[in-house]
Structures are given as C-alpha cells and as structure tokens.
Amino acid sequence: MTEMFPDHVELEVEKRRGRILIVDDQPLMIRVIHQIFADEHELFMATSGEQALEFCQNNLPDLVLLDVVMPGMDGLETCRRLKKDERTASIPVIFVTGQTTEEEENECWDAGCVDFVNKPVNARTLLKRVRSHLTLKFQSDLLRRLAMLDGLTKLANRRYFDQFLSQEWRRCKRAGKPLSLVLLDIDHFKSYNDSLGHQQGDDSLRMVASAIARKAHRPADLAARYGGEEFAVILPETDLPGAVNIGEQIEQSVRELQIEHPSSPVCNVLTVSIGVASMVPVESSNPELLIKVADQHLYLAKNRGRGQVCAEDNTSS
Structure with a gap:
C-alpha cells in the first residue's frame, strides 16, 4: 500500500496476470490444475487447509482453487476462516469437488465460495470460470483503489x-x-x-x-x-x-x-x-x-x- 497510485490506471483488467493458490492434498490434482493455468497466471500450491491459511496471511492471492475433502481442516472450514478474516475475506474461492448432492452444494455456498467445479475437472470450464471471477476481482480491486485515492497526491485519502x-x-x-x-x-x-x-x-x-x-x-x-x-x-x-x-x-x-x-x-x-x-x-x-x-x-x-x-x-x- 505504500506506492502512489498511478496517474493512469489500466482498465483492461482481463489482461492482468493473476496469483492463484491451488489447495489439494493430492499432488496429481495439483499437477493437473497447474498444467491448465501455467501459461496464464502465477501459481502457488498448498496441500492442506492449514498451509493455505498461512500462505494467505503472508502472500494474498487473487483467487483460491480449494479442494473440499482433505484430511485435517477440510475445504469448507478453510473457506469459512478465509471469509472471517478481513484481510482475506475478499479473495474469491472456487471449490474443486467430486461432491454433487444438493446439500453439499449448499454447504459450499454457505461457506462463502463464489463457484465450484466438479472432478474430474473439465479444463475449458475451469479456465472460463477462473477468468470470469478474476476479472470481477480485478474490477472490484480497481474500484476499491480508486475509492481510497486522494486525487491530488495519489496517496491514500x-x-x-x-x-x-x-x-x-x-x-x-x-x-x-x-x-x-x-x-x-x-x-x-x-x-x-x-x-x-x-x-x-x-x-x-x-x-x-x-x-x-x-x-x-x-x-x-x-x-x-x-x-x-x-x-x-x-x-x-x-x-x-x-x-x-x-x-x-x-x-x-x-x-x-x-x-x-x-x-x-x-x-x-x-x-x-x-x-x-x-x-x-x-x-x-x-x-x-x-x-x-x-x-x-x-x-x-x-x-x-x-x-x-x-x-x-x-x-x-
């Protein structure tokens, strides 16, 4: 937050490279998702909910792809904790899950996710949903930054x-x-x-x-x-x-x-x-x-x- 706001803010947020955190206890699943996004975004990996929370405290990602079923802290609890913390509450979370019952879908929404995709992952579907939610996130970030701006000095107001x-x-x-x-x-x-x-x-x-x-x-x-x-x-x-x-x-x-x-x-x-x-x-x-x-x-x-x-x-x- 220390840098002055630029005189010209890039509005074409769709072109921005995002920081995505992939959270899954299965290394194979991490590799699959990594292959889908490696050319488009900066990727980070965590193999547990605890690891994910620690990462987000120190390196705020733009989006989290989160497995629901994991040993220890599961994805639902991880998402709830992200949403309770004011520093991480605005990070969009997309669940990657094999669970498809109505009750389980409602649990995902209640935990605070913005979307979910089913396993096995369809690469095109995942790409489009991530692009869509990243665009919304970047637009929201831009509006938030402009609302913080002192028009004359370009510092925070x-x-x-x-x-x-x-x-x-x-x-x-x-x-x-x-x-x-x-x-x-x-x-x-x-x-x-x-x-x-x-x-x-x-x-x-x-x-x-x-x-x-x-x-x-x-x-x-x-x-x-x-x-x-x-x-x-x-x-x-x-x-x-x-x-x-x-x-x-x-x-x-x-x-x-x-x-x-x-x-x-x-x-x-x-x-x-x-x-x-x-x-x-x-x-x-x-x-x-x-x-x-x-x-x-x-x-x-x-x-x-x-x-x-x-x-x-x-x-x-």
Whole structure:
C-alpha cells in the first residue's frame, strides 16, 4: 500500500496476470490444475487447509482453487476462516469437488465460495470460470483503489487512512505487535501558497507525497494525505526507533527536494515537521490515542523550531 497510485490506471483488467493458490492434498490434482493455468497466471500450491491459511496471511492471492475433502481442516472450514478474516475475506474461492448432492452444494455456498467445479475437472470450464471471477476481482480491486485515492497526491485519502488504522490496530492487538504512526506537516505552507500561488503549492504537495511514498516502502505500510498540507504514515509491526528512522528519512528526503521557500523563517527550502508515536495495542487503548500522541509530538516539533522529528519528547534534526 505504500506506492502512489498511478496517474493512469489500466482498465483492461482481463489482461492482468493473476496469483492463484491451488489447495489439494493430492499432488496429481495439483499437477493437473497447474498444467491448465501455467501459461496464464502465477501459481502457488498448498496441500492442506492449514498451509493455505498461512500462505494467505503472508502472500494474498487473487483467487483460491480449494479442494473440499482433505484430511485435517477440510475445504469448507478453510473457506469459512478465509471469509472471517478481513484481510482475506475478499479473495474469491472456487471449490474443486467430486461432491454433487444438493446439500453439499449448499454447504459450499454457505461457506462463502463464489463457484465450484466438479472432478474430474473439465479444463475449458475451469479456465472460463477462473477468468470470469478474476476479472470481477480485478474490477472490484480497481474500484476499491480508486475509492481510497486522494486525487491530488495519489496517496491514500483520509477515509482509507481511518479504515486502515483501525484494521491494523486490531491485527497488531491480536498479535501483540507494535503499531507506529508518523504525522507530518509542511512548514509554513500557507505563506508558501500566498507567495508562490496555489498551482505551485499543488505541485509541491505532489513532490512531497512522492518523497513520503518512497520511504514508506514495505507492502504493509500506508502513506496517506491526512488533510491539507498534512500527511501520515502507518507502520505496522514497527517499534519506535524504527518509526523514528522512517520519519528522519522522510524529513531528509523532503529537504533534498530543494523546493525553494523564500518566505520560510526555518529554511530557504521546503521543510516538514514530524511527530512519531508507537504503541502495542491493548484493550485499554485505542487508535485515537495513537493519533493524539503523534499529534502532540508534531506540536512539539513545531514548537522547537520546525524542520525536525519529535518522538517521546526526544528530538532529532
């Protein structure tokens, strides 16, 4: 989520190469399906429901082909667990099954699948159904991405920032992992706009956004436009020293843009003030507290002269 949204989004989603996870305890069946899709998509294999769930936590596929009858956790339970997890709930699941009774078909639908095919697999039928559901998935992903977009900077917008922060707060609380937040504000941006004009101001916002996105580079990180000339970076599973390091990199990167700011009392180029906070989420706290602490540190950074990073009352230039 760290990359800026492209200026032009490819709408011909049918041409996109998908990531398909094949889950079956029979190696022969995996080979059969692999031969059908090897030239069209990127394929991954799992031989149990447990393996499939673990894979999906670390490498989100675009679609899952899932055997129903497997030892241990069967396909129905695997599908239910995928649908209960907000990170994997939108992944379409197609059951590959030899079971064809009405009751068993209803169990597949109730578990959350989008379709199913019977064994022995008809290659043409499977190809067409996978293509159809991948196209729907890619179209849905595209609409979701556009809804997250800040039109000017191409970073995530405030609405998605709020949603993502709540999601990662819950996830880090379950895992007992730290969640960090970097808040930053462009110094004396009103005077910059007043002296150089709003068009120049918009251009500079885009450049700063690009610098932020380049430093928040992990797939799990989120860079967002928080409002006006304010930006935010969510850093899951990152402790305070790690978050401060990212903040310092961003501060330096913005300076290195060398955007002239003739009316700034801080520096002759555009600078940012940054506040950093980190917490291990617990029951007695909430995401709003993390924002509050980061905002307090941002205020301290401004109060101490701007153009610097502040965290836990310690300032680094």
